[in-house]
Structure formats: structure tokens, C-alpha cells
Amino acid sequence: MDFTIAAIITIVGLTTPILLAGLGELVVEKSGVLNLGVEGLMLVGAISGFGVTVFTFNPWAGVLGAAVGGALASLIFAVLVLQLNSNQVATGLALTIFGTGVSSLIGVNFTGRIVAPFGSIFPDALARDPFWKLFFGYSPIVYFAIIMVFVVGWFLKRTRAGLILRAVGENDLSAHSIGYSVIRVRYMAIAFGGAMAGIGGAYFSLVITPMWAEKMTAGRGWIALALVVFAGWRTGRLLAGAYFFGILMALELYAKAAGFSFLPSQFWAAMPYAMTVVALAIISSRGTAGASAPACLGKPFTPST
Amino acid sequence: MTISRRNLLKGAAAAPLASMALPAFAQDKIKIGFIFLGPVGDYGWTWAHNKGREAVEAALGDKVETIYTENVAEDASAEAAIRDLCNAGCKLVFTTSYGYMDQTIKVAAEFPDVKFEHCTGFKRADNVSTYNSKFHEGRAVLGTIAGKMSKSGTLGYLGSFKVPEVVLGVNAFALAAQKQNPAATVKLVMIDSWFDPPKEAAATETLVNLGCDVVTTHTDSPAALQILEQKGLFGFGQGADMSTFAPTAHLTAIEDIWGPYYVARAQAIVDGTWASADTWDGMKEGTVVISPYNAAIPADVAALADGVQAGYKDGTYDIFTGPIFDQDGVERVKAGEVMALADLAVIDWFVKGVESAS
Numbered sequence: 158m159d160f161t162i163a164a165i166i167t168i169v170g171l172t173t174p175i176l177l178a179g180l181g182e183l184v185v186e187k188s189g190v191l192n193l194g195v196e197g198l199m200l201v202g203a204i205s206g207f208g209v210t211v212f213t214f215n216p217w218a219g220v221l222g223a224a225v226g227g228a229l230a231s232l233i234f235a236v237l238v239l240q241l242n243s244n245q246v247a248t249g250l251a252l253t254i255f256g257t258g259v260s261s262l263i264g265v266n267f268t269g270r271i272v273a274p275f276g277s278i279f280p281d282a283l284a285r286d287p288f289w290k291l292f293f294g295y296s297p298i299v300y301f302a303i304i305m306v307f308v309v310g311w312f313l314k315r316t317r318a319g320l321i322l323r324a325v326g327e328n329d330l331s332a333h334s335i336g337y338s339v340i341r342v343r344y345m346a347i348a349f350g351g352a353m354a355g356i357g358g359a360y361f362s363l364v365i366t367p368m369w370a371e372k373m374t375a376g377r378g379w380i381a382l383a384l385v386v387f388a389g390w391r392t393g394r395l396l397a398g399a400y401f402f403g404i405l406m407a408l409e410l411y412a413k414a415a416g417f418s419f420l421p422s423q424f425w426a427a428m429p430y431a432m433t434v435v436a437l438a439i440i441s442s443r444g445t446a447g448a449s450a451p452a453c454l455g456k457p458f459t460p461s462t
Numbered sequence: 463m464t465i466s467r468r469n470l471l472k473g474a475a476a477a478p479l480a481s482m483a484l485p486a487f488a489q490d491k492i493k494i495g496f497i498f499l500g501p502v503g504d505y506g507w508t509w510a511h512n513k514g515r516e517a518v519e520a521a522l523g524d525k526v527e528t529i530y531t532e533n534v535a536e537d538a539s540a541e542a543a544i545r546d547l548c549n550a551g552c553k554l555v556f557t558t559s560y561g562y563m564d565q566t567i568k569v570a571a572e573f574p575d576v577k578f579e580h581c582t583g584f585k586r587a588d589n590v591s592t593y594n595s596k597f598h599e600g601r602a603v604l605g606t607i608a609g610k611m612s613k614s615g616t617l618g619y620l621g622s623f624k625v626p627e628v629v630l631g632v633n634a635f636a637l638a639a640q641k642q643n644p645a646a647t648v649k650l651v652m653i654d655s656w657f658d659p660p661k662e663a664a665a666t667e668t669l670v671n672l673g674c675d676v677v678t679t680h681t682d683s684p685a686a687l688q689i690l691e692q693k694g695l696f697g698f699g700q701g702a703d704m705s706t707f708a709p710t711a712h713l714t715a716i717e718d719i720w721g722p723y724y725v726a727r728a729q730a731i732v733d734g735t736w737a738s739a740d741t742w743d744g745m746k747e748g749t750v751v752i753s754p755y756n757a758a759i760p761a762d763v764a765a766l767a768d769g770v771q772a773g774y775k776d777g778t779y780d781i782f783t784g785p786i787f788d789q790d791g792v793e794r795v796k797a798g799e800v801m802a803l804a805d806l807a808v809i810d811w812f813v814k815g816v817e818s819a820s
Binding site: 376 | 655660664667684
């Protein structure tokens with residue numbers, strides 16, 4: 158039992174950052190914008206969150222700082238792709254390079270420092286109890302991530318604003334012609350995506366390893382991007398998919414530590430991407446509406462033409 | 463002046479002239495290049511190599527200047543990165559990871575006038591030296607401490623790749639621990655990366671969950687130590703003293719001290735006496751240093767660890783002294799025999815008591 162609980166806690170730790178970043182990216186893509194800069198945004202969030210926590214001694218302020226940092230960085234991307242109609246793929250990749258560089262630059266002053274880990278806020282009787290820690294032993298960011306899955310799902314499906322956002326992503330010209338500001342909606346979606354990626358990054362620098370190290374997200378932003386596709390742009394599937402990826406990552410480590418070598422380790426490392434390709438193939442072969450990419454994904458909005 | 467396309471073009475035409483003038487000033491100083499695996503801020507492997515680079519600047523700053531490229535992957539892209547340093551005018555290039563071996567040899571053939579120093583590899587040429595550090599001597603000290611400090615007798619080893627340096631580390635750690643506790647076993651996880659803090663953290667949690675109460679790392683971030691700190695267990699720093707990251711969990715660390723070697727080789731370039739060589743220094747020469755012990759280490763354990771260090775310094779101790787059995791129980795080194803350096807450099811088997819997937 159203790160063994161299973163400890164394994165689940167590891168899986169939650171592996172899952173939460175990609176869930177947060179993936180959820181943000183899902184909203185961005187639902188609005189018709191493809192932002193490949195998630196990895197860079199996570200790094201900006203990681204250093205922003207860490208930096209603010211170092212100065213304020215308050216991890217809540219740190220998480221807020223991570224969200225603001227991620228959102229601000231994503232707005233640079235937004236200006237380029239929305240205002241100047243630059244290529245979204247190229248700009249997103251540039252954002253990753255920018256985020257990596259700027260976080261390293263800021264991080265020079267924070268290398269070698271630590272903060273207290275942003276752990277559970279429940280009383281130790283629950284948070285450290287051998288059994289109850291399964292439910293109460295996590296950082297508040299973990300619960301926030303799961304709650305946000307349902308908030309975003311409800312927002313997209315049940316609210317008027319969510320309907321507008323989806324309309325902008327499916328058919329921007331129609332949304333524009335009936336009076337909605339496509340650009341404004343996309344700005345907000347991109348900023349939300351940046352904030353969520355930022356918080357995902359802060360999970361690394363405040364919770365898992367409360368320190369700053371250059372490139373500490375080590376490619377999780379790319380897994381988050383794959384996750385959105387794997388989930389078919391649906392929030393429920395995103396939650397399931399994130400945990401599925403988390404379980405795969407943990408399985409690799411357990412298989413190695415327990416001495417199993419029936420599959421090469423590269424197989425495990427490739428699994429999230431391989432599963433994404435499989436999911437994409439299934440989605441496209443079914444051709445179900447709503448489970449495929451937003452129609453305007455990646456296309457610049459040019460109402461005059 | 464308004465910015466027109468024509469003005470911009472003028473500026474662009476002027477720029478190369480300005481930059482052409484620069485090398486004339488810089489030519490007095492010999493350029494030395496470094497290829498780094500991770501970021502210089504990793505606080506581990508690359509951080510230590512960068513300290514060595516800084517030592518060169520400090521010692522020979524009036525005669526040489528150093529440049530470096532960080533985050534160079536151990537694939538074909540390394541070739542381009544090394545070539546770039548040669549084209550930038552470097553006379554000496556340090557390629558500081560095993561995975562740059564073939565790329566270094568290849569580029570070295572294209573630039574016969576440039577000297578190369580490849581870290582931890584075994585392929586040499588007239589203008590390519592290899593150098594290494596006997597990290598496994600440090601691992602023997604850590605294993606001695608771990609064997610004594612572990613209550614469960616199950617030790618964790620967080621590895622990167624199955625390369626000789628790591629295999630030596632695992633074996634030295636396991637053999638030294640077994641000298642203190644013959645029943646000690648080492649669980650090994652290779653994470654297929656030198657630097658991936660989230661994965662290092664998750665792998666450490668996994669090892670702990672499988673019963674390890676002391677975990678040593680052969681990856682470059684302090685992530686594992688931070689996890690051990692939170693769990694109230696013990697571990698060791700890698701490449702540098704990492705005690706600031708985990709004041710309680712950090713028992714000691716292996717510090718990589720590259721400065722003296724880098725300064726000596728840079729001096730040889732300045733003097734024109736550089737020659738291809740294979741250098742494998744260790745504790746005796748001061749390239750492997752053990753950090754101050756944590757107060758949690760009892761005096762008798764500290765004395766044992768000091769004994770190993772002293773033995774390496776005066777040549778009376780070698781952890782690779784037989785009898786040594788491999789994982790399948792086959793005797794690889796007979797009683798009383800000591801493994802030769804040439805055999806250590808290409809070792810690819812684990813000793814008895816190491817539990818691994820490969």
C-alpha cells in the first residue's frame with residue numbers, strides 16, 4: 158500500500174506541469190492560434206516564480222509571479238502573430254529560444270539559491286499521514302491544476318465567452334462578421350496559455366526541486382504540446398492523457414530501478430510522442446467533429462482579404 | 463538621419479569593416495575554446511569545467527582569451543559547434559564530454575594546426591589529447607560512507623548513460639559499500655540524460671520507494687539531493703559541493719577540479735610545448751576532491767572515508783583489487799590482482815550486487 162501511494166505521488170509530480178501547460182495551450186489552440194513556445198514560457202514561469210519567491214519568501218506570490226511572467230512573455234508572441242501576422246510556427250519556436258535565453262539570463266543571479274518547497278498546506282496529520290497523504294500531501298498547485306481542468310471544460314462548453322472563443326477558432330471570419338473581436342479574444346487566450354505554462358514551470362522551480370537551474374524543464378513543454386493533440390482538444394481527455402503520460406514516465410523509471418530490461422529505455426522515452434501519433438491517426442480516421450483540430454488553427458486572421 | 467533602406471544598407475556595409483579591424487587587436491592573445499555539455503549554471507559537471515576555464519583566465523588572462531559554447535548535444539551538432547570554435551581562431555579546444563569523441567577526432571583532422579583535448583574518451587591523434595579524472599576514486603569514498611550509513615543495505619545510484627565513467631562509478635561505489643556491509647546492493651537507474659531535474663527527481667523518488675535510503679547521483683543537477691532532503695534521507699553531491707541545496711541530506715560530494723590541468727595545457731600552448739597525451743589524474747593529483755563531511759557522519763565512518771582518501775593519495779588503496787565478481791557471479795578479477803587502467807577505461811560490466819536493467 159505504501160509502495161503504491163509513493164508511486165502515485167511520483168506520477169502526480171510528473172503529470173501536474175504538463176497538465177497545466179497543456180491546458181493553457183488547449184485554450185490557445187481552441188482560439189485558432191498555435192503557440193509552439195510552451196517550453197520557453199515554462200522556463201520564464203520557472204524563473205519568475207523562483208525569483209519572486211526568493212524576494213518575498215511567499216510561494217503564493219511566486220506562483221502569481223510565474224503566471225504574470227508567462228503571460229507577459231506570451232504577449233510578445235501575441236503581438237507578433239496577431240498584430241504583424243507573422244508565421245505562428247516560426248514565432249512560437251522563436252519564443253522557446255527567447256524564453257530559454259531570457260530565463261538563463263535572469264537566472265544567473267539565482268543559481269545556487271534555494272527556497273522552501275511549496276508543499277502541502279494541510280496539517281501534518283493529514284499531509285504526512287501514510288495513507289491520507291495520498292489526498293492531502295500535495296502542493297496547492299496540484300489541486301489548482303485539476304480544478305482548472307473542470308473550470309476550462311465548463312468555460313468552453315457552457316459559457317457564452319467560451320462559445321465565442323471556439324467560434325473564433327473554428328471560423329474567424331464569421332465570428333468577425335457578426336461583431337466579435339477576433340484579435341482581442343486571441344490576445345486573452347494567448348495570455349491565459351502563457352500564465353498556465355508559467356505556473357506549470359513554477360511547479361518545477363518551487364515544488365519538485367525548489368531551485369533554479371538553466372533549462373530545468375528539460376523538454377516538458379514539448380510533451381505538453383503533444384498532449385493537446387493526443388487529447389483531441391478536449392479537456393477531459395487532456396486530464397486522462399496527462400496522467401497516462403505521467404504513468405508512462407513513471408513506468409520507465411520503475412522498470413529500470415526494478416531491473417526489468419524487456420524493452421529498451423528509448424522505447425519509453427518515445428512513448429508519449431508515439432501515442433500522440435496513434436491518437437492523431439485514430440482521430441482523423443474517425444473524422445468526428447469537435448474531436449479534431451480547430452479549423453483556423455495556425456492561420457493568421459486577415460479580414461480584409 | 464531617417465532610417466531608409468539605403469541607410470540600413472550603408473550600415474550593413476560598414477559593419478564588416480569594423481569587425482575586420484577587431485582581430486588585429488585580439489591576435490596577441492591565444493584563443494582557447496570550450497565545448498560544454500550542459501549550461502554553465504548546472505551547478506554540476508559543466509559548472510566545474512567552467513570553473514576550470516575561469517582558472518585559465520585567471521592564471522593566463524594576459525596571454526590567452528577563452529570562449530565557450532554551452533548546451534552542445536552529444537550528436538552530429540557537436541561537430542559544427544567544434545568547427546565553429548576552430549573557425550573563430552581557437553588554437554586549443556577542450557571538448558568536455560565523452561559523447562564528443564568521434565566528432566572531436568573528425569574535426570581535428572580538418573584543423574591540423576588546432577590542438578584538441580577530449581575529456582573522458584579514448585581516441586587520440588597527433589593533435590588530440592585525452593584527459594580524464596578518476597572519479598571512481600571519489601565513488602569509493604562515497605560507497606564507504608554509504609555502506610556504513612545505510613540502514614536498509616539497499617543503495618540507490620542515479621546514472622546517466624552506460625559509459626565507462628559511469629560503470630566505473632557504479633562498481634567503485636558498490637564494491638566500497640560491500641567492504642563495509644557485504645550484503646549491500648545497489649539499485650541503478652539510468653535516466654538517459656546528464657541533466658533533467660524533473661526526471662532526476664522522479665527517479666530518486668522511485669529508488670527511495672524501492673527501499674534505497676542512501677542515493678548517489680551521476681547526473682548533474684542537485685535535484686536528487688533536494689528530494690532526499692525532503693524525505694530525510696542521505697545522498698551525495700556530484701561535480702561540486704552541493705550542500706547549499708540540501709544541508710541535511712548532503713553527506714559529502716565529489717568535486718571535479720579541472721583548473722590545474724587546464725592551466726597546464728594552456729601554458730603548453732603558450733610555450734609551444736603541447737604534445738598529444740593521455741592523462742588520467744585522480745585524488746593524488748588533486749583533480750578529484752572530497753567536500754567537507756556532513757556532521758551527520760559519525761567519527762568512525764569519517765575515519766574510514768579518510769583512510770580511503772589517504773590510500774589513494776599514497777597509492778596503497780585501489781578499489782578495483784580482486785577478487786571481483788560480476789553480476790552473474792563470474793570472477794572477473796582474481797584475488798590480489800589489480801585492474802589495469804586500460805581495462806578500467808573500457809569497462810562495460812557491473813559488479814555483483816548491482817541491480818540494473820542493462
